[in-house]
Amino acid sequence: MKTIKFDSGFRLDDRNSRWADPSYQLEPGDPGYVPPSPQNKQPPKKGKRMKRNSWYPSRGNDQIACLENFRIKLPDHGEALGLTPAQVAAGVADARWLIHVLQSWLVAVRAWALSCTDAAADAQTGDGTGLMELPVFTPPTLPAGVVAVNTGALNRFFALVQTIKDSSGYTETIGTDLGIIGSQQGTPDFTTLKPVLTLSLAPGIVNVDWNWGGCAAFLDMIEIQVDRGDGKGYVLLAMDTTPGYADSFPQPSVLTKWKYRAIYRAEDRQVGLWSSEESITVGG
Secondary structure (H helix, E strand, O other): OEEEOHHHOOOOOOOOEEOOOOEEEOOOOOOOOOOOOHHHOOOOOOOOOOEEOOOOOOOHHHHHHHHHHHHHHHHHHOOOOOOOHHHHHHHHHHHHHHHHHHHHHHHHHHHHHHHHHHHHHHHHHOOOOOOOOOOOOOOOOOOOOOOOOOOOHHHHHHHHHHHHHHOOOOOHHHHHHHOOOOOEEOOOOOOOOOOOOEEEEEOOEEEEEOOOOOOHHHOOEEEEEEEOOOOOOOEEEEEEOOOOEEEOOOOOOOOEEEEEEEEEEEOOEEEOOOOOOEEEEEOO
């Protein structure tokens, strides 16, 4: 089970939600869990063993470099990719406009905003010796060859890239040249991969926090075990698919140390190493 909040998209009428303080939701393997009806059941998740990182950069300067490379090289590959001259021209125009907005216009806007902050300070605490003039924004002049285009240029850019990748003439070489292929992320080293657990107490609940360790693409779930100090040793607590598990098992009337450990699972088998053992005192 996992702790939930009503404003996080969970519904009051969900048969697996328990609204209290704290509230939690039952998950597969929890006592009382109600499985979805067959018509709503989702198909099993396919195993994931290789993915590519997003090819479009997250940093502004890198985005400009990506767009510049694309607009220069797209005309060289248009014919091989089956693109019309109009598609190529539109793609180049969108890239040029985005470069201008990110490289020149946005920089000018930010500089003007700083001058506005200074002007506001002068308006409030200036020396009072002169009539004030508010700064006026003057946009940078459009470079040669750059024209304004309709809104949504980046959306069209992404759509064109997808058209290119769907083309029968597309090759990895072309994709690399255009800069539209992300770096490959290989399978993690399961000889060293292990979960990290963090325990905390809430009224009547032990929160078992965990995460995917950056390897969610290669893992299906985590197996959590608990030793409640009752002589049974470690027993299965849950097969959890969502980071953060709430253990609501009734706590004893005397102080008792509960211990937890976990291991990742992929394709119905344990992978990697067991987490370090974590313990917490409950009851009393």
